[in-house]
Amino acid sequence: xxxxxxxxxxxxxxxxxxxxxxxxxxxxxxxxxxxxxxxxxxxxxxxxxxxxxxxxxxxxxxxxxxxxxxxxxxxxxxxxxxxxxxxxxxxxxxxxxxxxxxxxxxxxxxxxxxxxxxxxxxxxxxxxxxxxxxxxxxxxxxxxxxxxxxxxxxxxxxxxxxxxxxxxxxxxxxxxxxxxxxxxxxxxxxxxxxxxxxxxxxxxxxxxxxxxxxxxxxxxxxxxxxxxxxxxxxxxxxxxxxxxxxxxxxxxxxxxxxxxxxxxxxxxxxxxxxxxxxxxxxxxxxxxxxxxxxxxxxxxxxxxxxxxxxxxxxxxxxxxxxxxxxxxxxxxxxxxxxxxxxxxxxxxxxxxxxxxxxxxxxxxxxxxxxxxxxxxxxxxxxxxxxxxxxxxxxxxxxxxxxxxxxxxxxxxxxxxxxxxxxxxxxxxxxxxxxxxxxxxxxxxx
Amino acid sequence: xxxxxxxxxxxxxxxxxxxxxxxxxxxxxxxxxxxxxxxxxxxxxxxxxxxxxxxxxxxxxxxxxxxxxxxxxxxxxxxxxxxxxxxxxxxxxxxxxxxxxxxxxxxxxxxxxxxxxxxxxxxxxxxxxxxxxxxxxxxxxxxxxxxxxxxxxxxxxxxxxxxxxxxxxxxxxxxxxxxxxxxxxxxxxxxxxxxxxxxxxxxxxxxxxxxxxxxxxxxxxxxxxxxxxxxxxxxxxxxxxxxxxxxxxxxxxxxxxxxxxxxxxxxxxxxxxxxxxxxxxxxxxxxxxxxxxxxxxxxxxxxxxxxxxxxxxxxxxxxxxxxxxxxxxxxxxxxxxxxxxxxxxxxxxxxxxxxxxxxxxxxxxxxxxxxxxxxxxxxxxxxxxxxxxxxxxxxxxxxxxxxxxxxx
Numbered sequence: 001x002x003x004x005x006x007x008x009x010x011x012x013x014x015x016x017x018x019x020x021x022x023x024x025x026x027x028x029x030x031x032x033x034x035x036x037x038x039x040x041x042x043x044x045x046x047x048x049x050x051x052x053x054x055x056x057x058x059x060x061x062x063x064x065x066x067x068x069x070x071x072x073x074x075x076x077x078x079x080x081x082x083x084x085x086x087x088x089x090x091x092x093x094x095x096x097x098x099x100x101x102x103x104x105x106x107x108x109x110x111x112x113x114x115x116x117x118x119x120x121x122x123x124x125x126x127x128x129x130x131x132x133x134x135x136x137x138x139x140x141x142x143x144x145x146x147x148x149x150x151x152x153x154x155x156x157x158x159x160x161x162x163x164x165x166x167x168x169x170x171x172x173x174x175x176x177x178x179x180x181x182x183x184x185x186x187x188x189x190x191x192x193x194x195x196x197x198x199x200x201x202x203x204x205x206x207x208x209x210x211x212x213x214x215x216x217x218x219x220x221x222x223x224x225x226x227x228x229x230x231x232x233x234x235x236x237x238x239x240x241x242x243x244x245x246x247x248x249x250x251x252x253x254x255x256x257x258x259x260x261x262x263x264x265x266x267x268x269x270x271x272x273x274x275x276x277x278x279x280x281x282x283x284x285x286x287x288x289x290x291x292x293x294x295x296x297x298x299x300x301x302x303x304x305x306x307x308x309x310x311x312x313x314x315x316x317x318x319x320x321x322x323x324x325x326x327x328x329x330x331x332x333x334x335x336x337x338x339x340x341x342x343x344x345x346x347x348x349x350x351x352x353x354x355x356x357x358x359x360x361x362x363x364x365x366x367x368x369x370x371x372x373x374x375x376x377x378x379x380x381x382x383x384x385x386x387x388x389x390x391x392x393x394x395x396x397x398x399x400x401x402x403x404x405x406x407x408x409x410x411x412x413x414x415x416x417x418x419x420x421x422x423x424x425x426x427x428x429x430x431x432x433x434x435x436x437x438x439x440x441x442x443x444x445x
Numbered sequence: 446x447x448x449x450x451x452x453x454x455x456x457x458x459x460x461x462x463x464x465x466x467x468x469x470x471x472x473x474x475x476x477x478x479x480x481x482x483x484x485x486x487x488x489x490x491x492x493x494x495x496x497x498x499x500x501x502x503x504x505x506x507x508x509x510x511x512x513x514x515x516x517x518x519x520x521x522x523x524x525x526x527x528x529x530x531x532x533x534x535x536x537x538x539x540x541x542x543x544x545x546x547x548x549x550x551x552x553x554x555x556x557x558x559x560x561x562x563x564x565x566x567x568x569x570x571x572x573x574x575x576x577x578x579x580x581x582x583x584x585x586x587x588x589x590x591x592x593x594x595x596x597x598x599x600x601x602x603x604x605x606x607x608x609x610x611x612x613x614x615x616x617x618x619x620x621x622x623x624x625x626x627x628x629x630x631x632x633x634x635x636x637x638x639x640x641x642x643x644x645x646x647x648x649x650x651x652x653x654x655x656x657x658x659x660x661x662x663x664x665x666x667x668x669x670x671x672x673x674x675x676x677x678x679x680x681x682x683x684x685x686x687x688x689x690x691x692x693x694x695x696x697x698x699x700x701x702x703x704x705x706x707x708x709x710x711x712x713x714x715x716x717x718x719x720x721x722x723x724x725x726x727x728x729x730x731x732x733x734x735x736x737x738x739x740x741x742x743x744x745x746x747x748x749x750x751x752x753x754x755x756x757x758x759x760x761x762x763x764x765x766x767x768x769x770x771x772x773x774x775x776x777x778x779x780x781x782x783x784x785x786x787x788x789x790x791x792x793x794x795x796x797x798x799x800x801x802x803x804x805x806x807x808x809x810x811x812x813x814x815x816x817x818x819x820x821x822x823x824x825x826x827x828x829x830x831x832x833x834x835x836x837x838x839x840x841x842x843x844x845x846x847x848x849x850x851x852x853x
Binding site for chain 1: 491492496527
């Protein structure tokens with residue numbers, strides 16, 4: 001009865017109207033054989049291209065998720081960004097960067113901000129040129145993508161997440177009490193600490209596929225939830241399209257402001273549509289807890305501060321996340337999560353915890369050691385420059401973070417970072433004193 | 446009642462459901478999804494008012510004409526291949542435009558877009574094409590180059606002459622919406638037809654995916670090579686998908702007749718040569734076009750064309766003739782005259798830098814071409830360009846002379 005009062009039904013005759021965007025909803029594609037439609041992946045070097053065979057394509061191409069997301073939608077970004085050919089996405093990125101407006105923050109040895117000091121205030125280094133990290137080449141348009149297209153997604157996930165099997169389960173642990181230590185990373189070396197993750201709101205399409213109405217609803221829900229936060233988490237929302245010049249400048253100075261993505265990896269998937277509609281930044285008054293709304297994911301949650309107290313950063317992270325989740329639940333919404341994939345996000349590389357915990361740390365000596373790469377690998381850590389994409393670390397300062405996302409819990413990953421960074425700092429001190437570090441070499445974790 | 450309800454609901458492909466719940470925030474955007482017991486997860490749907498784009502900061506033709514009422518009327522419609530209004534306007538939503546340059550802000554995904562979304566497209570066409578009303582007017586097509594009078598310019602000033610247009614293959618979706626197979630079909634059909642060209646039109650095809658380094662360099666040196674679009678006006682419309690699959694360049698051996706395949710349109714056809722013989726350029730243009738049309742018709746295809754809109758292309762700004770006839774001309778003195786802009790306006794001409802649209806003129810050399818595309822035939826437009834130019838003067842300054850000059 002209530003449903004009848006509240007619902008208006010609309011019969012839509014054929015042709016079916018399905019979600020906007022996705023030129024790949026073209027119905028004529030079924031007039032052609034799978035072979036005629038199969039993309040040319042001969043120049044490609046991304047996870048999707050390695051996995052997608054003509055057989056898999058033929059099997060999945062007429063399927064769609066309940067919201068109408070198709071296989072062609074999933075793979076478009078991977079087709080358009082080969083990875084290692086003359087069409088390097090990085091080259092386009094550099095070209096477009098030069099065309100950007102002057103308000104964008106200049107890359108340099110910038111203090112750690114939400115972006116980790118990277119050139120695009122909001123954009124993390126998506127490791128386009130990292131020798132060990134291949135781009136994923138596919139995205140999800142909704143939660144069901146991972147299920148409907150599992151014949152493609154499962155092998156991509158397995159490849160990307162160190163052999164994670166379709167039958168594996170992922171453990172979620174956001175109890176910061178379970179972390180050992182982490183409050184005393186030497187601040188003479190560790191300049192700042194940061195933890196980030198993402199969350200998606202169940203029942204809504206993800207950024208590559210959502211309509212304007214959905215995106216606005218997500219923004220509205222997020223604002224309501226975040227406005228209810230109290231204490232040291234109390235803060236304010238800044239919508240990208242409404243902010244004043246002053247607010248904008250302040251956010252730039254704080255290194256919080258994210259801008260419209262320029263990376264072709266993101267643009268090709270459709271997540272930048274309708275920019276800047278329903279996008280915004282929320283942060284607490286202390287500027288230690290930050291949430292991005294409707295950028296690459298529904299929500300990106302970041303906790304950070306100067307110095308080496310990773311424990312405090314992680315505690316605030318967990319507290320904040322849990323509170324936000326409760327606030328959403330009170331309004332009848334939950335986060336996308338399941339036992340197998342953990343938290344579900346747009347990019348398969350961010351499944352599980354979606355967590356990147358890292359520090360900016362001075363390692364001028366260790367980084368020059370011939371075994372630096374091997375040490376990081378064994379510690380399950382990853383290095384990035386702090387001065388912007390593709391720059392070498394400036395002044396020997398590196399961004400060191402966990403390499404894994406899925407198959408380990410949040411606590412486990414942060415523990416790895418804490419323990420690993422402590423070890424690296426000890427090695428640094430030894431090398432500074434002219435001593436050897438062979439006895440400190442770690443085992444493979 | 447409940448059973449018919451659930452039966453209808455379970456057919457996910459044919460039902461759109463709007464749900465409205467009281468208690469939403471004042472903005473009216475927030476909608477609460479009812480949990481329906483039909484079983485299958487449903488798509489979240491919103492009323493048109495919640496989906497209507499925010500166009501307050503926009504300055505393009507689409508934004509000028511897309512009222513909430515028109516949006517509500519058209520947002521649930523789709524062309525036979527499934528192309529929707531939201532797809533058509535995406536480029537205009539994503540590119541608010543410039544205060545001084547009014548872009549069109551929407552594209553067609555196929556021939557039917559111009560019919561299904563006519564309520565939006567007709568006023569846009571009218572604004573963009575100087576009052577041409579597609580609802581009542583007819584567009585004349587005339588590719589009879591023999592009608593052209595004079596048309597040879599003073600080569601001391603006119604460095605090169607060029608005529609371009611586009612053609613779309615009927616039955617295949619346009620670049621914003623085409624599938625990979627459709628795009629490959631366009632390539633196949635056109636390349637096949639072009640291989641039938643003979644004499645001074647005989648030439649060769651260079652596919653972007655397989656060209657050699659050497660071929661690529663040659664094409665760059667000839668200024669023939671087109672590259673993946675970087676302009677967000679184009680990329681936001683989806684025309685750069687799957688690049689460089691099924692894209693290529695064909696040109697004749699003499700390098701005076703060139704065809705781009707699957708760039709912004711199915712085909713772009715260009716006739717050009719150094720110097721000022723516009724008449725010959727246009728003659729080759731017409732001959733080449735007619736020959737290509739004959740060759741595709743032999744194979745059972747035809748170009749998209751109708752009486753209302755002439756030749757159908759991706760961007761509404763290129764309807765009608767899709768023709769841009771122009772020259773690279775040295776006007777160092779005239780271009781500094783403060784009346785230069787007004788002169789061009791009166792003559793229905795447009796200036797660009799020699800690098801093409803959005804470039805600056807280098808060394809006082811301009812690209813001057815016709816402004817209009819729709820409402821006049823090809824012959825009329827080219828004749829206008831020709832009449833607007835008079836070679837030389839006793840002071841060695843090339844001036845554009847017409848009665849309109851004296852009306853300034």
